[in-house]
Amino acid sequence: MNKLIIALIAGVTAMGAAQAQSTAGRGYVGAAAVSAKNTTVDAHKADGKLFAGYQFDERLGVEAGWTNHHKTDFGVRGSTEGYGTYVAAKYTLPINEQVSAYGKVGLSHNERKLTNNLGQRFKDDDTGGYGGVGVEYKLNQNVALLAEYERYGKKKAYGAKADVWNVGLKYGF
Template identity: 35%
Template structure:
């Protein structure tokens, strides 16, 4: 994880240097990448195993948008939530379940500058989620499948401008529930680096 964060920060500073910073108020397009942390959990009826049913998975996202003014933007992105798996026991029989999920989102973004470098923001829009769950054993018919679902997308976070072109952000994103309630849960935390063109 430290290597990913270091690479993200080094890449951001390589694009723009660490000169005097300015909050993004230029009209125009932007693009970015991020590191995503999401919770995965499995809940199977009559499971008698003592395994760890929840985990935190690390993955990534890409996003882009158009800054309309210093307060408003339109943004879209793709988030990969990674994959996870779980070994269970039901009725004395062992089984295995795994999931892989990702989402696309489109949202309006509102920002409020705190000072020349720091701003807080919120995003509201829609997310198209895909969750694939596969498994073996007695619980397989009840917990597996391939499901797509459109949900409300919302996020809150903060953004720190390194200079006129590059900024870093930290946010909590809500993508909504999956149609199959195994694997990825509805929220994620992401650290992103953005470049203004």
């Protein structure tokens, strides 16, 4: 967790320094609906994601986000829940004026909890690699739709898998 906090501070510092040096960059915030297969119940579940970033120019940027994996009950046997956070460098490749493709590489921190019917609680957390690829469609100068695939670290023993699909909306300012 300390590594993630240090990475987030470094990212925010870099964003502030870049903004002070250039007026060409843009910040953005967004939200998305995510789907990850829960390995414990062998089913997909929809959850939410919040993210923010800064584009230094048309191609290079940095992004940080949080994905929630709400509590999933698996009958009388128990429940799982968790979250994933990340900070990543982002490279965007414009295809035309409205469509662009992008890739992200960075660091993620993830936590999964399992509670069984005996009241036993298990917790698994890891800090590791993060990657994502996606496409973005600009609706206007400030608003864009996006669809992406993300990988949050290593394989998970229970709860939501490390592979996440999402569809969202981004607002640039």
